Amino acid sequence: MENLHSHRGITNATTSPPHGFTDIFRRELGLSHPNSFARRFSASEVLVKSLDLYGKLDGHEGCVNAVEFNSTGDILVSGSDDRQIMFWNWESKTKLFAYPSGHTDNIFQTKIMPFTDDCRIVTSAGDGQIRLGLLWEDGRVDTTMLGKHHGCVYKLAVEPGSAHIFYSSGEDGFIQHFDLRSNSATKLFCCSSSIGNNKQTLSKVGLNSIVIDCRNPYYFAIGGSDEYARVYDMRKCQWDSARNSDRPVNTFCPRHLIGSNNVHITGLAYSSFGELLVSYNDELIYLFEKNMHSDSSPSSATSEDSKNIHEAQVYSGHRNAQTIKGVNFFGPNDEYVLSGSDCGHIFIWKKKEAKLVRLMVGDQHVVNQHEAHPHIPILATCGIEKNVKIWAPLGNDIPPLPGNVKEIMETNRQGREDRSQVTLTPDVIMHVLRLQRRQTLAYIERRHNRADIVSDEEDAEGYLLGFLDGDASSEEDYPGNSRDCNIS
Amino acid sequence: MTIWNYVVTAHKPTNVTHSCVGNFTSPQDLNLIIAKCTRIEIHLLSPQGLQPMLDVPIYGRIATLELFRPHGEAQDYLFIATERYKFCVLQWDSETGELVTRAMGDVSDRIGRPTDNGQIGIIDPDCRLIGLHLYDGLFKVIPFDNKGQLKEAFNIRLEELQVLDIKFLYGCSKPTIVVLYQDNKDARHVKTYEVALKDKDFVEGPWSQNNLDNGADLLIPVPPPLCGVLIIGEETIVYCSANAFKAIPIRPSITKAYGRVDPDGSRYLLGDHTGLVSLLVIIHEKEKVTGLKIEPLGETSIASTISYLDNAFVYVGSSYGDSQLIKLNLQPDAKGSYVEVLERYVNLGPIVDFCVVDLERQGQGQVVTCSGAYKDGSLRVVRNGIGINEQASVELQGIKGMWSLRSSTDDPFDTFLVVSFISETRILAMNLEDELEETEIEGFCSQVQTLFCHDAVHNQLVQVTSSSVRLVSSTTRDLRNEWHAPSGYSVNVATANATQTISVRIFSLPGSESHHKGTIRNNRREIILSSCAFEGISYLLCALGDGHLLNFMLNTSTGELTDRKKVSLGTQPITLRTFSSKNTTHVFAASDRPTVIYSSNKKLLYSNVNLKEVSHMCPFNSAAFPDSLAIAKEGELTIGTIDDIQKLHIRSIPLGEHARRICHQEQSRTFAICSLKYNPASGEDSEMHFVRLLDDQTFEFISTYSLDTYEYGCFIISCSFSDDNNVYYCVGTAYVLPEEMEPTKGRILVFAVEDGKLQLIAEKETKGAVYCLNAFNGKLLAAVGQKIQLYKWVLRDDGTHELQSECGHHGHILALYVQTRGDFIVVGDLMKSISLLIYKHEEGAIEERARDYNANWMSAVEIVDDDIYLGAENSFNLFTVRKNSEGATDEERGRLEVVGEYHLGEFVNRFRHGSLVMRLPDSDVGQIPTVIFGTINGVIGVIASLPHEQYVFLEKLQSNLRKVIKGVGGLSHEQWRSFNNEKKTVEARNFLDGDLIESFLDLNRSKMDEISKALDVSVEELCKRVEELTRLH
Helix, strand or coil: CCCCCCCCCCCCCCCCCCHHHHHHHHHHHHHCCCCHHHHHHCHHHHHHHCEEECCCCCCECCCCEEEEEEECEEEEEEEEECCCCEEECCCEEEEEEECCCCCCCCEEEEECCCCCCCCCEEEEEEEEEEEEEEEEEECCEEEEEEEEEECCCCCEEECCCCCCEEEECCCCCEEEEEEECCCCEEEECEEEEEEECCCEEEEEEEEEEEEEECCCCCEEEEEEECCCCEEHHHHHHHHHHEEEECCEEEEEECHHHHHHCCCCCCEECCCCCCCEEEEHHHHHHHHCCCCCCCCCCCCCCHHHCEECCCEEEEECCCCCCCCCCCCEECCCCCEEEEECCCCCEEEEEEECCCCCEEEEEECCCCCEEECCCCCCCCCEEEEEECCCEEEEEECCCCCCCCCCCCHHHHHHHHHHHHHHHCCCCCHHHHHHHHHHHHHHHHCCCCCCCCCCHHHHHHHHHHHHHHHHHHHHCCCHCCCCCCCCCCCC | CCEEEEEEECCCCCCEEEEECCCCCCCCCCEEECCCCEEEEEEEECCCEEEEEEEEEECCCCCEEECCCCCCCCEEEEEEEECCEEEEEEEEEEECCEEEEEEEEEEECCCCCCCCCCEEEEEECCCCCEEECEEEEEEEEEECCCCCCEEECCCEEEEEEEEEEEEEEECCCEEEEEEECCCCCCCCCEEEEEECCCECCCEEEEEEEECCCCCCCCEEECCCCCCCCCEECCEEEECCCCCCCCEEEECCCCCEEECCCCCCCCEEEEEEECCEEEEEEEEECCCCCEEEEEEEEEEEECCCEEEEEEEEEEEECCCCCEEEEEECCCCCCCCCEEEEEEEEEEECCCCCEEEEEEECCCCEEEEEEECHHHCCEEEEEEEEEEEEEEEEECCCCCCCEEEECCCCCCCCCCEEEECCCCEEEEEEEEEECCCEEEEEECCCCCCCCCEEEEECCCEEEEEECCCCCEEEEECCCEEEEEECCCCCCCCCCCCEECEEEEEEECCCCCCCCCCCCCCCCCCCCCCCEEEEEEEEEEEEEEEEEEEEEEEEECCCCCCCEEEEEEEECCCCCCEEEEEECCEEEEEEEECCEEEEEECCCCCCCCEEEEECEEEEEECCCCCCCEEEEEECCCCCEEEEECCCCCCEEEEEEEECCEEEEEEECCCCEEEEEEEECCCCCCCCEEEEEEEEECCCEEEEEEEEEECCCCCEEEEEECCCCCCCCCEEEEEEEEECCCCCCCCCEEEEEEEEEEEEEEEEEEEECCCCCCEEEEEEECCEEEEEEEEEEEEEEEECCCEEEEEEEEEEECCCCCCEEEEECCCCCEEEECCCCCEEEEEEEECCCEEEEEEECCCEEEEEEEECCCCCEEEEEEEEEEEEEEECCCCCCHHHHCCEECCCCCCCCCEEEEEEEEECCCCCCHHHHHHHCCCEEEEECCCCCEEEEEEHHHHHHHHHHHHHHHHCCCCCCHHHHHHHCCCECCCCCCCCCCCHHHHHHHHHCCHHHHHHHHHHHHHHHHHHHHHHHHHHHCCCC
């Protein structure tokens, strides 16, 4: 007789919403696979609401701009304006060691190449260099330059599963491909866009962010000095590198920002479902769902015509004006959206409903980057201060949203609207950053006195008003097209 | 302090996770193959029922078990995939009766998210490929070539991320899968894909169907001629194919298991989460499906797997109750059920809690478990060794021997019990009132000690004394004939069967030698029992005067003795006696440690009897006491029946509800449990939660306290408080409201047992679920949500007591497990591993002293000794941490150092200190402290703390055993035992696998010699050392 196949084991009944308490009892019965249980619990709102400051990693002598966990999650790597790369045991809040990166300007990104025993670190900085740090067992570190952009390099993207291949995006608009096996750097193409109605004129898009879709590692997305997030197919880029052509397979932009001259993208993130998260300066954060049926355009001249106009999910409440802020997902299945803010807070929203679930005081003024632990609900953030902050679910009875959350968001909204007519360029941003550093001396510890938040907001507002004056003068100093980059 | 641990299984997993039916052991054999997570059992279906053929461990947790038949083969092959991404293909070798590995491999990927909803492994019905869904978004294909060999695997990207089930469809020219998935908006759909082997990609399949039942969870592919697929939801069952779509509503239920009845795929058995089995019929006319029909058949255990065998026989495998062999009758019984339960197979899983008690006050622990779930919940009393159920006893001193005799050759029952003393023989018999009374057999010589008695043919009896052999009529009881020993000689040892008597005279002359290869030393007071056959294999058992037993394999045609083994059964001389129980041969070894010797899976096993100092024993199958034994111990003769012969004896106490927590109170001779009862009669599933008091001998409910609506019982302990002589049960509860993610309220209830009733003495409300309670320094320590809270028992002005909060410690994610020792508190956190707290009396404060910085998701914790703490975590690993009080820095002293790591492969729910065996003061292992654990799969295991020298020795033995014993399917023991979670995989350290070590005793002699040579230790010494370890459990 033929085989009679049995059904495998026990499938989870997934109809009821997760409930932490009953889930614990389901786990002990075997009704819930332990790993699924851990993921569901890690994604629970109760846990996210209990995130609080676990510790500060002090040691850098400048603003910290880059943080990353290694693949097992026990080591954190940071990069700073002091041009040092530091390794931390974040759990015991201790520094393991540090090495000079060799960069001549502020470090913006550190990446640990996977499957290398955490021995190869690639870094990028304001000097445009991409450098490799090779860690030897005896503690020595060799650093070499792998390639260079004309302008800052804020982001690198490592090809998923590869120990050798990564990509860089620069303010010069170029995407470069790196292979550590051959120490080769290849310019794939320069990102450009048409201006106005004259489709014959191309202008470079200075790039701030690059991310690879882990669901489909051939696709990467970039964002920069215009309003479009562009998705490219790596396979086509490599074929076309000789012709240096720019052919995105998809572009994303909220409907109301199309044609805006005063917004740019500061951060991008792909979710495990292939959704793209886009953060704009002095605008909001938008989530675009993957469009399975988008066709690639035959030429860049018509790429704008094929752009997808989606009703994107919107995340608001924060302020993103003064720095190239990252944006990220959080949770084992990317259940949350995470951003820093100029007001110094860290915002966490639920991805599906865009509801704000947690607001934490991160830095004095600006929180720039945040990185989630690969396995457990732990968060590392950095910003205008000289330390890295570690956030963990703690059992402290704190309200997830401070009492003045509405005032904070209203202040951010007003600042955003007041800024909407002001043009920001990377030079203006760097000017602001330099101003910020002088203000650091006036830093007031607010961790232990929540009542100070209101007065701090007043200080921040006063400072912002001062900035408005400064911007007027900067316009006089830099006449001409605001989108031109002086570098080239 | 010892960091070296020995982990051994006392009771194997009993939770049935997979089963399948096919022709595995031969083209004509119908086999049922069962997986119990880490073990597989192969059974043969015969007219007598299920015949066990093989029971082997697998070095992995089985995720997939499938039989398939490659092209051109007459027998099925078995495909097994494990949760850690190993796979193998097994074939049965009919000549050797062994499993052969046809293929093996590793299908893990460096990147990718392990799938949330469980791994899927499926085989194309035409055996073109194997499909695996192990990571989100990836479908792995292992193609077959034309000869049935496996080729290199590759991945295909799967767009659907939340996959619920995947199956291969029948009757497709290209391999085609159907995928049941959930989209981002939580709607469920199915779609089909063809696997294009050449392109290594999917092609859109023949059909799809959107917006199914929101509870759709299971796909059943339908074979030709109908083809298509059945989609089982909670309220709907759908048949779907390219040509037809049929749906019927069903009573709301969660279907967990199915089995196909007919080769043409027209009928299926479905089992749901309440244990109801239904017959689903696809109504068709000439290969065209016209409808569906479902008909309830009756109740079984809650099925995790259903295998239709043959002729209406069905195997129901269960995870929440005992598995069953059932027969489907054509006519319903009085209750309207078509289901007849023919056989039950014990399942202890899931063990969610247990306690260790000495119910019979013999100095040996018994484990009482909360087992099962839903309606199949039960308590199980697990005891090492075989119990005697006493029926009658009489005081008699100085018994030297006992034999049972029948009153005629054809009488099926024994009538006489001959009891021998130093200088006389007495005869007991059952009278007409079924009482044991003294009687006479005139032909017997009653003034001397009897050496041997036996029934003989032609209604005769034989009595052997030191001076004569007497033949007596069993009907008239008169002497028929007598043989006298020659002058100057005496008979020392005798045995007989029905037709002849054999005497063995020991010569002390020099030069006397054995006729056969086996060597016997220390031959004083030998007792030889020959031609003892177990499971068709003949053994020679030799009992020695020093308490050792030798056994040899006996070749009955040549008389050759091989495979000599030596076992210690005590320190006193042994007498051996065969008896029959359940139509199986057993040997009773009477000594200071009475033991039953029997065979299972062609292996001799030894199980101790729960009696001390049994000097003699004989079977006594009387009409009044069928299948009984007569047992002589100091000053007493007892007649009783014997429990089922197995190493661990399990008594089942069905509850009809689900016991979650249990505690024993010696003072009141009671157990108390937290339980819940499911009430499916009302519209939706509703639960009632209770605290119940049970008699500790009969397990009857003697008192019940009903908890509030939404109130769950979470924990229960028996304790007393400072300045109060009473003993109380304390219960921790939680109010589980539907709108709350985590309970914000609970209670601590304090009960006294008065006049056999639970009396509520005090209650204390808490701001969270009370996950754990401990008696601590005369006070009560509670784990309440994120906090540890200490309560004292305070006398109020009106003379009553109340719990009053003294101090606490917060900062945990969820404090789920708490153990205490002196002033130290060990906390197992849901997510943050183990922390060590200390209670400061003077300050009335609890502070953290140290913690483990690894983020382990805990499932159980225990304190091994003052400095070593044991944990079990979410990825089925065990680990130990050590307090570092002498560390040089605060950071070092504040860190619990991980000193042991081990992959158990089982989810541990509870550790308890205790032992399943009597602790004998003269034994080396008697001093070793042990912890017992219970798991979801029904495993009861023991962890023993070893001295370092013993650990080092056994580690070498384990290392050599790995070379000699190969895992089934080529799986590696070293990889299997490596500590593994999503963050890391590291080699096991400071833990030994007792199951592997004790398998040394099962090796044949040549393999034993091989290991003996490698270790430079004699086989006898090795056997002795390993055999002692088996007495740990």
